[in-house]
Amino acid sequence: MSTGNDFVGRWFSIDGDSGIVRYHGAVSGAKGVWLGVEWATPNRGKHSGTHSGHQYFQCQKGSGPHGSFIRQVDRIIWGQPLLQAAKQRYIVDDLAELNTLPQAIDGRRGKIEAVGLDKIAMEQSDLRSLSVLGLDSLRIDGVDGDAEETKWELANVRTLSLANNYFTQWDRLLGILRTLPLVEILDISANHFESPVRITKERFTVDTLRVDSSGALTWLDIVNVAQQLNVRSLSFGWSQLAAVLDTPVEWYLEELHLESNEIKDISPLAHLPCLRLLNVRGNPISNIALDFSTVCFPQLHTLNLSHTLLAQWSAVDSLLGIASLRTLAIVSTPLTAKDMAPQIIARLPQITKLDGSMITPDERTEMERYYLALCSRSTTTNTTTTTAGAQEIGFLLVDRMAAEFPRIHELVAKHGMPPPPAVERESRLKSRLASVTLMVVRSGGKEVMISESRSLIRMMLVRQIRPIVVKLAKCRGFRLEVSNDEMEDHRHWVALDNDTRPLSYYGVEDGSVIRVLVD
The missing domain is CATH 2.30.30.190 (CAP Gly-rich-like domain)
Known part of the structure; x- marks a missing residue:
């Protein structure tokens, strides 16, 4: 009753x-x-x-x-019990239902034959065979009914998705974890848990927890929940979270996803001893203020700052103090509205992957040299110099640039002195441009269809010259090769095989010939 x-x-x-x-x-x-x-x-x-x-x-x-x-x-x-919802979603009550399964699926390129759907349906009807259980949006609010039957039927479940159900009380969710002790990945996003969450003394082990779209919960609620479940990877995104204050010192979390919240400061997370991945994509972060007089992010390997409000290079320079950082994502910010990859690579020597692309040693060298030139151009002087006096002026400028460019002394020691602004201005355009010949040739033949001289920026990426070639060759099917031989026959050709590399990577300079092989 x-x-x-x-x-x-x-x-x-x-x-x-x-x-x-x-x-x-x-x-x-x-x-x-x-x-x-x-x-x-x-x-x-x-x-x-x-x-x-x-x-x-x-x-x-x-x-x-x-x-x-x-x-x-x-x-x-x-709401309904977990087992009832599982049977509702996975069990075929009437074998005649299998005859109604589609024999073909409409794909983008026509009909795709659906083979074995009846077999899959029969296998899923055996709940004990399932290790992944997707029960989103089925009005589940607990175990209820016969807990022993639930434990028997769902004994092998390790991944459990319960997003957008009817949970309001935390102990109802714990009842499910008591019944299904093998669960390692748990998604309870978009439920209706009330704050404050009442945490019991029980302890569980759940490797990965997602509690996205849960704006009623506080950061303290989430911390307490994650600690009770001994979570290694936590996601709490799209939840209007404004701050991560009072984060425990002894919290051994390894991955933290806080995407699309309202966080402005990540420094309260800097003391986490085991944190290897931090995703704060889509938060209104405009600066990164870390106090490196103490240990900050001692194990952080991957950091996602994309779609934030970073606008100052000082924010990027502050990441120099995170020695373990190897992978950085920072696209779609005010700072990186233009192609700023060379500066980021040069400013952060420890990273090996930027915005999804690996950084090769040759690319790093090229970017660091380019960065040195930028450093030199950014410093102005009223002193009139000649080439003979450039070296002495250069040393003075390096000291002046150190506050704005923290790695300047290190890079000068590695690559040499950048030219002073007065000298550099005279040859700026010449050093950036290369006069090359674009030559359109049919693939497999030697007949030159079109030959035209162009001035190209040496730091242009290969993909950036493709529109020029399309317009010249009047086709889109072609391969690009470059020859830097001084001989007229240009016997040695190198394929421009990486669209993300600058022309300078392939040695493009005055007199180079870029051959367009038309298919």
Whole structure:
């Protein structure tokens, strides 16, 4: 027999609206038993749990009329047990249903024959064979029913997705983990857990936890949950999280995904001793202020700062202090609106992968030299110099540049002195441009169809000259080769085989010939 406590705290939906039950019982002046509910649906509700001057319940969403009293009618849709939902999704009750499975699937390039769907359906009907269980959006709110049967039927589940279900109380989720102790990957995103989460003394081991789209939970809730489950990898994105203050010192988390929140400062995470991956993509971070008088991110290997608000090079330079950093993503920021990869590579010698591309030793050398030239151009002087006095002026400028370019002394020692601005300005355009010949030739033949001289920027990427070649050759099917021989026959050709490398990587200079082999 159900009691009032069986209803209080449960999520429900009715006629397309949803909410949580806060009260079950009699209401003064009204006959029968009522449900006092707090609506999640916007603009639904007339009060905050008070009727005729008596407070029956309190709404948790804050100020505003989110509460109502409703009858317990059959139209109310309640949550269901885990096992019931699993059977609903995976078990074929009637073998005749297999005959209704599609024999072909419409693909982008026509019909695709669907082979073995009936066999897959039969295998999935044996719940004990499943290690991955996807039960999103099935109104699950706990184990209930026969826990032993659930434990038997789902004994081999290791990956469990329960996103967008009817959970409100943390102990209901723990009941599932007690029943399915082998679960290693758990997704409980977009549920309705209430804050503060009541943590018990029990301890579990879940390797990966996703609690995305859960704006009702606080950072403290998430930390407590992750520690109780002994989580190695945690995702708490799209949840309006504004700060990560009071992060525990002894929290041995290895991966943390906080994508698309409202975080502006990541320094409270710097002390985490085992953190190897941090993803703060899509947060309004405009600066990175780390205090390197103490240990900061001692194990951090991968950092994603893409789609943030970084606009100052000082933020990138601060990453110099993270010696373990190897992989960095930083696309779509104000700082990197243009192609700033050369500067980033030169400023951070420890990284080996930038925005998904590996950095080769040759690329690093080229980028560092290019960066030295940028450093020199950024410093102005009123001193008129000649080439003979350039070296002495250069040493003075390097000291002046050190505050803005922390690696300048190291790079000068490695690659030599950058030319002073007065000298560099005279040859800037000449050093950047190369006068080359673009020669269109049919593949396999020697007949020159078109030959044209062009001035190209040596730091242009191979992919950036392709539009020029398309317009010249009037086709899109071609291969590019370059020859830097001084001989007229240009016998030695090198393929421009990497679109992400600059022309200078292939030695393009004045007099080079770029051959366009048309298919």
